[in-house]
Structure formats: structure tokens, C-alpha cells
Amino acid sequence: MEYQFSDRVKSLKPSAIREILKNSSAPGLIPLSAGNPAPDAFPYEAIRKVSASLLEDTPIEALQYGVTEGYAPLREHLLSYMKRKHNVGKEDDGILITSGAQQVMDLLTKTLLNEGDTVLCESPSFIGSLNTFRSYRARLVGIPMEEDGIDTAALEKALASEPNIKYLYTIPNFQNPSGVTMSLEKRKKVYELCRDHGVLILEDNPYGDLRFAGEDLPSIKSFDAEGVVMYAGSFSKVVSPGMRVGYAIGPQEVIQKMVVCKQGEDVHSNMWAQIVCHRFMTQFDYEAHLAGLRGIYRRKSGVLLAAMEEHFKPLVTWNKFEGGLFAWCTLPGDVDMLGFVKKAMERKACVVPGTAFLTDEAGPCRSFRINFSTPTDEQLQEGVKILGQVAREIAAK
Amino acid sequence: MEYQFSDRVKSLKPSAIREILKNSSAPGLIPLSAGNPAPDAFPYEAIRKVSASLLEDTPIEALQYGVTEGYAPLREHLLSYMKRKHNVGKEDDGILITSGAQQVMDLLTKTLLNEGDTVLCESPSFIGSLNTFRSYRARLVGIPMEEDGIDTAALEKALASEPNIKYLYTIPNFQNPSGVTMSLEKRKKVYELCRDHGVLILEDNPYGDLRFAGEDLPSIKSFDAEGVVMYAGSFSKVVSPGMRVGYAIGPQEVIQKMVVCKQGEDVHSNMWAQIVCHRFMTQFDYEAHLAGLRGIYRRKSGVLLAAMEEHFKPLVTWNKFEGGLFAWCTLPGDVDMLGFVKKAMERKACVVPGTAFLTDEAGPCRSFRINFSTPTDEQLQEGVKILGQVAREIAAK
Numbered sequence: 166m167e168y169q170f171s172d173r174v175k176s177l178k179p180s181a182i183r184e185i186l187k188n189s190s191a192p193g194l195i196p197l198s199a200g201n202p203a204p205d206a207f208p209y210e211a212i213r214k215v216s217a218s219l220l221e222d223t224p225i226e227a228l229q230y231g232v233t234e235g236y237a238p239l240r241e242h243l244l245s246y247m248k249r250k251h252n253v254g255k256e257d258d259g260i261l262i263t264s265g266a267q268q269v270m271d272l273l274t275k276t277l278l279n280e281g282d283t284v285l286c287e288s289p290s291f292i293g294s295l296n297t298f299r300s301y302r303a304r305l306v307g308i309p310m311e312e313d314g315i316d317t318a319a320l321e322k323a324l325a326s327e328p329n330i331k332y333l334y335t336i337p338n339f340q341n342p343s344g345v346t347m348s349l350e351k352r353k354k355v356y357e358l359c360r361d362h363g364v365l366i367l368e369d370n371p372y373g374d375l376r377f378a379g380e381d382l383p384s385i386k387s388f389d390a391e392g393v394v395m396y397a398g399s400f401s402k403v404v405s406p407g408m409r410v411g412y413a414i415g416p417q418e419v420i421q422k423m424v425v426c427k428q429g430e431d432v433h434s435n436m437w438a439q440i441v442c443h444r445f446m447t448q449f450d451y452e453a454h455l456a457g458l459r460g461i462y463r464r465k466s467g468v469l470l471a472a473m474e475e476h477f478k479p480l481v482t483w484n485k486f487e488g489g490l491f492a493w494c495t496l497p498g499d500v501d502m503l504g505f506v507k508k509a510m511e512r513k514a515c516v517v518p519g520t521a522f523l524t525d526e527a528g529p530c531r532s533f534r535i536n537f538s539t540p541t542d543e544q545l546q547e548g549v550k551i552l553g554q555v556a557r558e559i560a561a562k
Numbered sequence: 563m564e565y566q567f568s569d570r571v572k573s574l575k576p577s578a579i580r581e582i583l584k585n586s587s588a589p590g591l592i593p594l595s596a597g598n599p600a601p602d603a604f605p606y607e608a609i610r611k612v613s614a615s616l617l618e619d620t621p622i623e624a625l626q627y628g629v630t631e632g633y634a635p636l637r638e639h640l641l642s643y644m645k646r647k648h649n650v651g652k653e654d655d656g657i658l659i660t661s662g663a664q665q666v667m668d669l670l671t672k673t674l675l676n677e678g679d680t681v682l683c684e685s686p687s688f689i690g691s692l693n694t695f696r697s698y699r700a701r702l703v704g705i706p707m708e709e710d711g712i713d714t715a716a717l718e719k720a721l722a723s724e725p726n727i728k729y730l731y732t733i734p735n736f737q738n739p740s741g742v743t744m745s746l747e748k749r750k751k752v753y754e755l756c757r758d759h760g761v762l763i764l765e766d767n768p769y770g771d772l773r774f775a776g777e778d779l780p781s782i783k784s785f786d787a788e789g790v791v792m793y794a795g796s797f798s799k800v801v802s803p804g805m806r807v808g809y810a811i812g813p814q815e816v817i818q819k820m821v822v823c824k825q826g827e828d829v830h831s832n833m834w835a836q837i838v839c840h841r842f843m844t845q846f847d848y849e850a851h852l853a854g855l856r857g858i859y860r861r862k863s864g865v866l867l868a869a870m871e872e873h874f875k876p877l878v879t880w881n882k883f884e885g886g887l888f889a890w891c892t893l894p895g896d897v898d899m900l901g902f903v904k905k906a907m908e909r910k911a912c913v914v915p916g917t918a919f920l921t922d923e924a925g926p927c928r929s930f931r932i933n934f935s936t937p938t939d940e941q942l943q944e945g946v947k948i949l950g951q952v953a954r955e956i957a958a959k
Binding site: 271426 | 569677679
């Protein structure tokens with residue numbers, strides 16, 4: 166039989182990262198391309214305990230249908246925790262538990278976008294989200310990143326000139342892939358610009374708790390007096406990505422529409438995982454756990470930085486990063502980046518080409534992304550050594 | 563701030579069933595409206611055991627990111643099990659694990675439908691699926707149900723005359739809500755008609771294992787030599803709905819597109835639940851478990867049937883049902899069905915009005931749906947007694 170696919174699907178390609186990820190599990194490859202949390206970052210023992218106890222004392226709740234909005238005790242706890250700790254969530258905001266934060270991107274897009282409407286995003290930005298926006302046939306307009314975050318002059322220009330803008334997508338903390346953190350001044354400016362133009366902000370903050378240097382900055386959502394910001398949070402990097410638990414905090418009117426869309430997608434998120442997250446947050450020392458994670462990633466990022474100092478300088482440069490899981494590295498002007506990535510892959514060092522993160526994958530880019538959470542220390546050292554060698558070989562030609 | 567919603571969302575309403583479900587947990591209400599498995603149908607002990615063992619012996623697999631296609635051992639086991647037991651799945655078919663079978667409906671629609679394309683469905687049909695199709699702005703065309711399944715003459719006419727038909731949605735076993743099972747003859751006819759018109763069949767089979775009377779019939783998928791059928795299976799009614807694990811078996815070319823769409827929705831399904839399902843199927847006596855479920859529902863349906871015999875006859879009639887979780891009851895011609903449901907609700911007996919299951923909710927309908935898996939025996943008896951009283955009171959006016 167011949168199959169007739171929808172227009173939206175005809176133009177979609179599988180995520181380059183996830184395709185590379187598949188190959189990167191081949192034996193012998195050094196996985197600098199993934200975005201997986203470090204295996205020792207999972208709170209195994211605690212999860213075993215809460216899982217055993219919840220299946221013992223509330224099995225029906227864990228196994229039966231739940232409401233689409235999410236497990237009520239988790240919703241209530243997250244609202245009060247995020248308000249108390251981060252000033253996220255105002256009085257008339259709602260919360261929706263999602264199947265990973267990726268579903269926040271999906272549901273907000275489904276809720277707001279008609280085909281051809283515009284989404285503003287940082288350039289580069291997280292490919293998974295860009296692909297979600299593309300699946301709704303969004304028109305992606307990239308705003309350049311600077312050292313202190315999105316170029317607000319370019320943002321202002323885009324807000325004034327682009328048609329049918331539905332939201333700005335931003336990752337203010339340790340942005341994936343650039344590693345950049347948006348300055349306080351720019352956070353305020355971004356909020357004001359979007360508010361003044363009546364454009365929602367989708368603030369994606371999967372890495373916020375993984376700061377291992379510098380000082381925490383307030384989220385854009387914390388300035389939100391007018392219902393301008395939809396905040397996306399996630400347990401993927403701080404508890405477990407395999408659980409697929411994320412959440413959206415934002416204007417109740419928008420959340421309610423997202424709930425209706427979620428009903429049609431997966432009815433509700435896995436109940437066991439929601440209860441595990443709730444009990445882990447409330448029955449264990451969550452802040453100590455986060456401090457432990459920061460320690461793990463501080464150490465691992467140190468291994469990467471030392472290796473880059475040794476093997477990259479002065480040819481390959483990198484953005485400063487104070488948290489998260491990634492380093493964004495840039496080759497000199499005369500080096501063919503895609504050729505570099507391919508050659509590094511042949512030598513078993515697997516990184517993601519920077520073009521994967523552009524709104525136009527055919528655009529110019531001399532950068533690549535290194536993940537330092539997945540590989541072991543030895544893999545990091547060996548991988549960066551290979552990358553440095555390959556860069557020098559290509560540059561010497 | 564003023565929010566601009568997408569056209570698809572402007573026209574969406576929350577599922578009437580799920581809205582009623584919310585109210586039906588109010589204290590004192592008799593929940594004949596839900597579709598929850600019976601609490602004693604959950605294999606608690608087995609799930610406790612497999613959960614404890616998998617978190618002990620393969621915690622990284624359970625907590626780390628997985629591939630979008632699903633947990634490989636579960637995919638392989640399901641393919642061989644479904645082939646062996648039900649002749650479902652041909653050589654070049656693929657399988658995708660989804661976050662509940664609802665996501666199969668979502669992903670297939672996303673993969674095939676442009677706005678305004680036609681979906682043929684049984685009338686009445688499962689409201690959750692209809693709402694999913696609506697969320698992609700499908701044009702729903704209902705084909706009447708007869709005692710032995712869909713009206714194939716009407717189906718033939720629709721296939722020949724309706725524009726841009728992308729698939730036929732059918733629930734051949736103990737259909738929700740009508741309880742009707744499609745005859746073998748009609749299954750073959752439906753397959754041939756759709757094949758000849760180049761229209762996919764979405765065969766949804768959540769209740770197939772819950773037959774408590776009569777003989778099993780082959781699925782439509784078992785006739786599939788030409789890649790016409792996408793089969794949707796689910797663990798919701800046989801293991802646990804709170805886990806949200808379903809699957810699609812169908813043409814590899816279509817499955818691959820659905821995988822790309824799933825990447826953008828939730829990356830992959832909860833890993834713990836996928837491993838639990840795999841271990842439960844392979845380490846326990848799965849067939850004995852299914853036989854136990856059939857025993858539970860045979861008994862509960864008997865309680866309902868006895869109560870209906872006593873309190874409904876001759877005023878309220880019902881469709882014969884040989885499995886599943888629902889009875890479809892019909893009021894006499896002069897009774898206002900919505901008024902009946904409202905009045906029954908005031909007397910604490912909560913059922914779903916039949917109009918909720920129509921492609922046009924404003925269409926004529928004198929039926930309502932009773933669920934017999936959620937209520938206790940006493941609630942079933944008391945609820946049916948109230949419904950009978952209310953029907954007689956209204957009919958007497």
C-alpha cells in the first residue's frame with residue numbers, strides 16, 4: 166500500500182542528536198555527544214525506598230488512572246517549593262505535570278500555534294525543542310546569542326517586525342548548546358520587551374539547579390506580574406530522565422488549554438514516577454541531593470576544562486559555562502566543522518555538530534558541542550585529546 | 563495579558579467523560595461513568611516484585627534516557643507474543659511503545675492528517691480517541707453501528723464518496739461504548755473495503771483479552787497482507803492504566819514517522835513501566851493472569867446483568883456484550899436522555915450520556931453507558947436500581 170503522510174511529517178527529519186546518540190552507544194565510541202545525566206547522579210537508593218513504600222501503601226493510586234493535570238500532592242508541593250525557593254509562580258498561575266519537559270514545548274506549541282506562525286528562539290538552541298516547534302510547522306526565527314545571553318537589540322527588532330509571533334523560546338541558564346547564562350539585566354529586558362509586544366515567553370530551565378560556579382540569577386518567570394511567562398521545569402537532570410516527569414507553571418488560562426491537549430496525547434503522565442518525585446522531594450534532603458549533583462558536575466567539568474586547556478589551546482576556543490552539562494567549542498575560521506566532526510567520529514570521538522542547533526541547519530557554523538556528564542573521566546580526557554589532534558590536522562592542511 | 567490560541571484549540575472542549583469522572587469521585591456518588599479497571603484486577607504483588615528486582619539489578623536502564631522506539635526487550639517480546647498468539651504483525655511491520663494507547667491515536671493522526679482531512683469512525687465511538695482526532699482538526703464521519711459491528715454498506719458508501727479519507731478508526735472487540743463485537747464476516751469485509759480504497763485501518767483493541775463469553779475472533783490485523791492495518795494495543799486494562807504503556811504494530815514506513823513525532827512529544831515512554839511490563843509478561847504466568855481478569859469481569863458483568871434484568875426491564879434495553887467493561891443501554895423513544903442522566907446524577911448514579919460518543923454531540927441519542935468494572939457489587943446494584951427508578955419516573959410523565 167502507498168501511504169500519504171501529512172504535510173508536517175513530510176518535512177520532518179529525525180533529531181540529529183538522537184540519531185547520533187544511537188550510534189554513540191556502539192562499542193568503543195567515546196560519547197561526548199549525548200546529554201545523559203552521569204550514572205552516579207541518580208539517587209538509586211532513595212528511589213528504591215520510595216518505590217517500595219509507595220507500591221506497598223498506595224498501590225491503587227500508583228497503578229490506576231490519574232487526572233490529566235497530574236498527581237495533586239506533587240503539583241501542590243512544586244507550586245509552593247518553586248514559589249518559596251525561586252519566586253516562580255504567581256497567584257493565578259496554574260501547574261501541569263507533563264511527560265518530561267519536552268511535552269511542555271509540545272503542548273504550548275499545540276495550544277498557541279497555527280501553521281506558519283512565528284516562534285522566536287535563541288540561535289543556537291536545543292534541537293529537541295526546535296524539532297517540536299517544527300512538527301507544528303512553526304516558522305523559526307533565530308536571535309543571535311551573545312556572551313551574556315540573547316542579543317536584545319536583535320530581539321527588539323524581531324518583535325517589531327516579524328509577523329504572528331506566538332512566543333519566545335529561551336533557556337536562560339547554561340543554555341543548551343551554547344553554555345551561556347543570560348545576565349540579570351538582559352532577563353529584565355527580555356521580560357519587558359515581550360510583555361510590551363504581547364508575546365509569551367517560554368522559559369525552559371532544565372539545568373538551573375546544576376550551577377557549579379558563580380551566583381544564581383533570578384528566573385525571568387520571577388519578574389512575571391502580567392502572565393507573560395510559561396516556565397518549564399524538569400526532573401530529568403536532577404532525579405531521572407527515564408521517568409519522564411516535567412512540569413509547566415504559567416497563566417491558568419493557557420495551562421487549562423494545555424491540559425485539554427494533553428488529554429488527547431497521553432491522558433496523564435506515569436503515576437509511579439509522579440509519586441516517586443513527590444516523595445523524593447519531601448521525604449529526603451532534596452537540597453543536599455542537589456548540592457551533591459553540583460559537586461559531581463563541578464568535578465567533571467573540571468576534568469573537561471583541564472583537558473581542553475591541554476589539547477585545544479590555542480586552536481579551539483570555548484564559551485565560559487557555570488553549570489549545565491555542555492561546553493560549546495569553536496574551531497578557527499578556516500576549518501570545515503562538519504568535516505572535523507566526521508573525522509573525529511572515525512577516530513571514535515563523538516560530538517554534535519553546531520549546525521544541528523540552528524534554525525537553518527544549512528547555516529554557517531564553526532562550533533560543536535561537548536557533553537561532559539555522560540563520559541567517564543578517562544573518556545573525557547581521551548576524547549578531547551582526539552578532538553584536539555583532529556583539529557590540528559585539519560587546520561594544518 | 564491577552565492570549566491568542568491556535569485554531570485547533572479554540573474549538574476543543576475538555577472530554578465530557580473526564581469532566582464527569584472528576585465529579586464522580588465526589589463522596590457518595592456511584593461511579594458508573596468511569597472506565598477504570600477493577601482495583602482487584604491489578605497484579606500488585608507481581609509488580610512489587612518486578613519493580614524491586616529491576617531497580618536492584620538494572621537501575622541505570624530504568625532511570626536513564628531510553629530510545630524513542632521503546633525498551634528493546636519489550637518490543638521484541640510483544641512482536642513474537644502477538645504473532646504467536648494472535649497472528650498480529652507481519653514480517654515488515656514495526657513496533658513502537660507509546661505512553662498509553664491514546665498516544666497511538668495521537669501519533670498516527672499527526673503522521674497522516676492535514677487539517678480538514680477525513681477520519682471514518684464507528685458511531686458511537688470512544689470519546690477520548692474522537693477528541694484526539696479533533697485536536698488535529700480532523701473531519702469526523704461516523705458510520706452507524708449494527709448488532710454485529712460497523713454497517714459495512716454505509717462504510718462502502720463513505721469510502722467511495724468522502725474526500726481525503728486518511729483512516730478508519732475501529733474497536734472490533736466489545737466496542738467502547740456500544741459493547742458490540744464485530745463479526746468475522748464483517749472483519750474480512752472491512753479489511754477488503756479499506757484495502758481496495760487505499761485507506762488505512764486503525765484497529766484499537768484495548769479490551770480484546772477481556773472476553774468472558776463466546777469465542778475469540780481474529781483481529782482485522784491478522785488478515786493484513788498488504789500493510790493496511792495499524793494495530794493499537796494497551797497494558798491499561800490488563801496490567802495498569804497508571805503506567806501508561808501502549809504500543810502500535812504496523813507498517814514500518816508509518817511507524818518510523820510516528821517515532822519522529824514521538825521524539826517531539828515526550829522523547830520516549832517511562833522506562834520503569836516498560837521494564838515492568840516486559841518482566842511481568844515473561845517472568846509470571848501471563849495467561850493465568852488474563853484468565854483471572856476474565857473471571858473478575860465475568861462475575862462483575864453478571865452482577866450488572868442481574869440488576870438490569872430486575873430494574874430495567876422492559877423499559878430500558880441494552881446491547882449484548884461478551885467482554886470489555888461497558889454496557890450500552892437505551893431508553894424508550896419518549897424519554898429525554900440528557901434529562902435522565904442529569905436526574906440520575908442528582909440521585910447519585912453517575913453514567914455517561916450517549917451523545918458524548920457521537921461525532922456530532924448535538925445528534926439524536928437515547929442511550930447511555932454503564933461501566934461495571936469500577937463500582938463495587940453493591941454500588942452496581944444500587945446504581946442500576948436508581949437508574950431504573952429515574953427512567954420509570956420520567957417515562958411516566
